[in-house]
Amino acid sequence: xxxxxxxxxxxxxxxxxxxxxxxxxxxxxxxxxxxxxxxxxxxxxxxxxxxxxxxxxxxxxxxxxxxxxxxxxxxxxxxxxxxxxxxxxxxxxxxxxxxxxxxxxxxxxxxxxxxxxxxxxxxxxxxxxxxxxxxxxxxxxxxxxxxxxxxxxxxxxxxxxxxxxxxxxxxxxxxxxxxxxxxxxxxxxxxxxxxxxxxxxxxxxxxxxxxxxxxxxxxxxxxxxxxxxxxxxxxxxxxxxxxxxxxxxxxxxxxxxxxxxxxxxxxxxxxxxxxxxxxxxxxxxxxxxxxxxxxxxxxxxxxxxxxxxxxxxxxxxxxxxxxxxxxxxxxx
Amino acid sequence: xxxxxxxxxxxxxxxxxxxxxxxxxxxxxxxxxxxxxxxxxxxxxxxxxxxxxxxxxxxxxxxxxxxxxxxxxxxxxxxxxxxxxxxxxxxxxxxxxxxxxxxxxxxxxxxxxxxxxxxxxxxxxxxxxxxxxxxxxxxxxxxxxxxxxxxxxxxxxxxxxxxxxxxxxxxxxxxxxxxxxxxxxxxxxxxxxxxxxxxxxxxxxxxxxxxxxxxxxxxxxxxxxxxxxxxxxxxxxxxxxxxxxxxxxxxxxxxxxxxxxxxxxxxxxxxxxxxxxxxxxxxxxxxxxxxxxxxxxxxxxxxxxxxxxxxxxxxxxxxxxxxxxxxxxxxx
Numbered sequence: 277x278x279x280x281x282x283x284x285x286x287x288x289x290x291x292x293x294x295x296x297x298x299x300x301x302x303x304x305x306x307x308x309x310x311x312x313x314x315x316x317x318x319x320x321x322x323x324x325x326x327x328x329x330x331x332x333x334x335x336x337x338x339x340x341x342x343x344x345x346x347x348x349x350x351x352x353x354x355x356x357x358x359x360x361x362x363x364x365x366x367x368x369x370x371x372x373x374x375x376x377x378x379x380x381x382x383x384x385x386x387x388x389x390x391x392x393x394x395x396x397x398x399x400x401x402x403x404x405x406x407x408x409x410x411x412x413x414x415x416x417x418x419x420x421x422x423x424x425x426x427x428x429x430x431x432x433x434x435x436x437x438x439x440x441x442x443x444x445x446x447x448x449x450x451x452x453x454x455x456x457x458x459x460x461x462x463x464x465x466x467x468x469x470x471x472x473x474x475x476x477x478x479x480x481x482x483x484x485x486x487x488x489x490x491x492x493x494x495x496x497x498x499x500x501x502x503x504x505x506x507x508x509x510x511x512x513x514x515x516x517x518x519x520x521x522x523x524x525x526x527x528x529x530x531x532x533x534x535x536x537x538x539x540x541x542x543x544x545x546x547x548x549x550x551x552x553x554x555x556x557x558x559x560x561x562x563x564x565x566x567x568x569x570x571x572x573x574x575x576x577x578x579x580x581x582x583x584x585x586x587x588x589x590x591x592x593x594x595x596x597x598x599x600x601x602x603x604x605x606x607x608x
Numbered sequence: 609x610x611x612x613x614x615x616x617x618x619x620x621x622x623x624x625x626x627x628x629x630x631x632x633x634x635x636x637x638x639x640x641x642x643x644x645x646x647x648x649x650x651x652x653x654x655x656x657x658x659x660x661x662x663x664x665x666x667x668x669x670x671x672x673x674x675x676x677x678x679x680x681x682x683x684x685x686x687x688x689x690x691x692x693x694x695x696x697x698x699x700x701x702x703x704x705x706x707x708x709x710x711x712x713x714x715x716x717x718x719x720x721x722x723x724x725x726x727x728x729x730x731x732x733x734x735x736x737x738x739x740x741x742x743x744x745x746x747x748x749x750x751x752x753x754x755x756x757x758x759x760x761x762x763x764x765x766x767x768x769x770x771x772x773x774x775x776x777x778x779x780x781x782x783x784x785x786x787x788x789x790x791x792x793x794x795x796x797x798x799x800x801x802x803x804x805x806x807x808x809x810x811x812x813x814x815x816x817x818x819x820x821x822x823x824x825x826x827x828x829x830x831x832x833x834x835x836x837x838x839x840x841x842x843x844x845x846x847x848x849x850x851x852x853x854x855x856x857x858x859x860x861x862x863x864x865x866x867x868x869x870x871x872x873x874x875x876x877x878x879x880x881x882x883x884x885x886x887x888x889x890x891x892x893x894x895x896x897x898x899x900x901x902x903x904x905x906x907x908x909x910x911x912x913x914x915x916x917x918x919x920x921x922x923x924x925x926x927x928x929x930x931x932x933x934x935x936x937x938x939x940x
Contacts, residue, residue, distance in 0.1 A: 279684050281708050283734045324924055352611050353793060360918065361693040363713045364926075367796060367916035371929045376613050376793035378721065379916070379931070381695045381713040389710065393725070400732035402615045420920075461685060461708035464699060584699035584711070586692065588752075592656055597703045599711070 281486070282460040282493040288608065289398040291391075292451035294561035295339030297332050299414070299440030302550070302558065305541040310562035311441070312339045318415065318440050326360060329413035332442040333358065334369040336557075337409050340444035344405075344451070348373055351446075352403035355390040357381045359412050359438075359553050360420060366410070383582030384479075384508050385462070386410040387443065387557045388601040391578075392459035394447040395603065404449045411442025412552030421472070421587060435473040436510045436536055436551035443557030445565075454568050458604040460490035464584065466597040472590050476513020476536070476548055479581040482598035483509060484520040487579050490602045491526065498528045502573035505564060507556035507580030507600075508536035510548030535559035556580040574607040613818070614792040614825040620940065621730040623723075624783035626893035627671030629664050631746070631772030634882070634890065637873040642894035643773070644671045650747065650772050658692060661745035664774040665690065666701040668889075669741050672776035676737075676783070680705055683778075684735035687722040689713045691744050691770075691885050692752060698742070715914030716811075716840050717794070718742040719775065719889045720933040723910075724791035726779040727935065736781045743774025744884030753804070753919060767805040768842045768868060768883035775889030777897075786900050790936040792822035796916065798929040804922050808845020808868070808880055811913040814930035815841060816852040819911050822934045823858065830860045834905035837896060839888035839912030839932075840868035842880030867891035888912040906939040 296311040303314040313335065320328040320335075333356070341351060354373060356366035357380040370377035382389040390408035397403045415425060417438035423429045447456065465485050469478035483506050491497060498504060509517055514534040521528050539550040539559055560578055567573045579602040585594070628643040635646040645667065652660040652667075665688070673683060686705060688698035689712040702709035714721040722740035729735045747757060749770035755761045779788065797817050801810035815838050823829060830836060841849055846866040853860050871882040871891055892910055899905045911934040917926070 278681055278707065278737075279735055326920055326924065349610055357713060359694075361920060362691075362715065362916065362918035364916070364918045364921045367929050367931075368921065368926065370796040371798050374795060375610065377796050377931060378725070378793065379713045381689060381711045383694065393710070396729065396732065396734060400728065400734075402728060402732075403611055405610075461710065463706060464703040464709050466703050584694065584696070586694035586696045588658055588693060589696045589700065592658065594700065597699050599699075599709060 280493045281489050282458055284458050285395055285399040285456060287399045288455040288457060289395045289447050290450060290452045291445050291454045292448045293340055293344035293446045294565050295336045295343050296443040296558050296562040297335050297441060298558045302439055302441050302539060305539050307558055307562050310566050325413050325415035329411060329416050330365040330368045333365045333409060333411040334372050336411060336442035336444040337369060337407050340407055340446050344446045351375045351405050351407055353406045355380060355394050355406060356409045357386045358410055359417055382599060383584055384551060384553045385580040385582030385599055385601050386553045387560060388578055388580035388603050391445055392601050392603050395456040395459060398447050398449055406447045407444050408447060409444030410553040410557045412438055412554035414438045414440045417552055432473045433547050434512055436475060436548045438552035439539060439550045439555040439558060441554040441558035443561035445561055453608045455606050455608050456603050457606050458494060460486050460602040462486040462600045464597045464599050466595055468595045470595045475551060475583045476510040477516055478583050478596040479598045480509055480513045480516035480520060482600040483517050483579050483581045486600040486602045488524055488526060498531055501531055501575045501577045504528050504532045504577045506534045508551040509534045509581060510536045512548050568607060571607055576605045578603050578605060612825045613821050614790055616790050617727055617731040617788060619731045620787035620789060621727045621779050622782060622784045623777050623786045624780045625672055625676035625778045626897050627668045627675050628775040628890050628894040629667050629773060630890045634771055634773050634871060637871050639890050639894050642898050657745050657747035661743060661748050662697040662700045665697045665741060665743040666704050668743060668774035668776040669701060669739050672739055672778050676778045683707045683737050683739055685738045687712060687725050687738060688741045689718045690742055691749055714931060715916055716883060716885045717912040717914030717931055717933050718885045719892060720910055720912035720935050723777055724933050724935050727788040727791060730779050730781055738779045739776050740779060741776030742885040742889045744770055744886035746770045746772045749884055764805045765879050766844055768807060768880045770884035771871060771882045771887040771890060773886040773890035775893035777893055785940045787938055787940050788935050789938050790826060792818050792934040794818040794932045796929045796931050798927055800927045802927045807883060807915045808842040809848055810915050810928040811930045812841055812845045812848035812852060814932040815849050815911050815913045818932040818934045820856055820858060830863055833863055833907045833909045836860050836864045836909045838866045840883040841866045841913060842868045844880050900939060903939055908937045910935050910937060
């Protein structure tokens with residue numbers, strides 16, 4: 277028989293520092309006062325959006341290490357991935373650093389997958405200091421997944437806006453009070469949604485699946501957490517998640533928040549809010565982490581969510597399989 | 609200071625079964641007598657090459673579980689990735705199975721990265737049974753990375769032929785004599801090669817880097833291994849690897865073999881041999897594993913190699929960053 281999907285980390289690996297960067301549109305919202313760097317120019321001085329995305333991710337990794345008071349030579353590993361084909365942002369960012377690199381892909385749940393793997397490795401003693409990081413860029417995502425920006429396509433009301441930003445976290449064996457206590461590894465869930473503009477609806481069942489599994493396996497309730505943070509379900513996806521969990525007899529209403537739903541101040545062209553691997557990477561590693569550091573909140577369940585589609589799979593008539601990896605974070 | 613890149617697995621996780629499938633061209637070569645299934649039709653009854661690739665991977669996962677005498681409900685996790693954009697083969701294959709999924713991307717070093725993560729998780733007691741798997745398809749790779757097949761482009765002599773095939777391995781806490789004793793996690797190495805038809809030359813320095821690091825950190829020599837198996841350097845890349853290691857004072861000449869160099873019998877249109885994530889997945893999990901089971905060989909160093917480029921990175925003038933993750937396998 278299978279073991280549980282949840283692993284408890286007995287050695288309580290710590291998040292000792294984070295590093296974040298975001299674009300001007302993102303920094304007009306709640307993360308503006310919390311990120312390490314706000315970009316005035318969303319090309320970050322580069323000639324292409326893809327190079328800008330890679331530079332943001334490399335910046336987030338460097339800043340994370342710097343904020344931990346460490347140098348590159350102290351870091352044992354980087355766990356990273358991103359949305360671009362063949363995760364080039366992560367691979368090319370990793371080239372800048374002289375430590376081992378584990379490439380992962382989990383779409384917009386990359387932040388929690390990378391933190392879960394990093395915590396698992398640190399907990400087992402394989403490493404003492406691992407950087408988990410990811411990011412995304414509105415313009416490179418539009419170009420790859422949707423239409424040329426120059427076309428000026430109208431966006432449907434159920435759509436979200438890919439976040440321009442990157443974030444990293446340094447997971448270590450000691451060095452702070454903020455510990456990763458559990459990881460619940462998600463299964464692929466596909467509810468048959470085929471509308472690529474409605475990612476929130478596609479991802480909500482995956483978030484529901486792993487969150488409920490986590491609560492059941494740890495014998496906890498939503499009240500055990502000050503915040504249950506999903507990645508980028510957006511406003512519509514968040515409503516669906518609340519409905520789905522409610523139907524299963526679990527009420528997450530009063531302590532659920534979605535990074536995509538809260539990242540933008542003015543919901544005008546962003547409709548349902550933010551999305552992209554950078555969304556939860558920026559919100560969690562700046563806004564949420566600052567609350568944890570100040571002990572405004574002490575227990576967080578972080579469930580980033582990923583839609584595992586590609587333009588080819590959609591073009592071939594496939595629906596959108598989704599996943600959510602969950603980690604539990606606690607102030608000791 | 610950083611820890612070593614090499615992790616020793618004290619609990620010696622085992623490879624208890626493998627499962628493989630390959631196309632007709634591949635099965636005309638050395639793997640023909642060793643794979644579980646030979647495809648007569650490289651579309652595997654599907655309407656597209658991408659769907660065929662996904663079906664091969666799902667077959668390899670199922671066959672691995674069946675060959676281990678297990679059922680899906682016994683498996684704790686799948687660690688998988690592939691070459692297609694957003695690793696759709698792995699994600700859609702994972703949808704068929706009701707166990708957690710860790711998506712990874714490491715190009716053609718996916719087989720050793722997935723086995724390394726699986727062994728790390730089993731060794732730490734997070735899981736008892738994990739399937740590590742990957743695959744590739746000549747026609748989906750050509751379409752995505754190069755030219756439409758219908759164009760009939762001439763291939764340059766330094767090129768390799770993407771393997772149509774998939775392979776999986778079941779890593780468990782017990783159940784066979786074949787153990788994964790070490791993993792050495794690779795760094796990204798970029799020697800400035802920009803010719804996307806010359807992957808072997810680009811990847812050889814990465815293989816050299818991790819293999820030498822492994823030997824140094826374990827205080828071993830090439831003679832401690834019956835075989836040092838690289839993934840898909842091909843004939844030219846293998847020669848470069850031998851030169852590079854020789855220059856560093858390490859002679860791997862007499863026990864080195866490259867999956868890409870040996871997979872095809874007739875080197876006519878394949879030039880330097882095979883490549884793709886499926887290359888080492890098929891050769892290692894069929895041909896090499898059969899030798900380990902028969903104890904013809906007892907100690908293998910497996911260094912799959914990956915080129916972390918995309919069509920966008922090459923189009924924007926970037927060189928090819930490469931990586932190699934290494935695992936040591938030993939008959940107990």
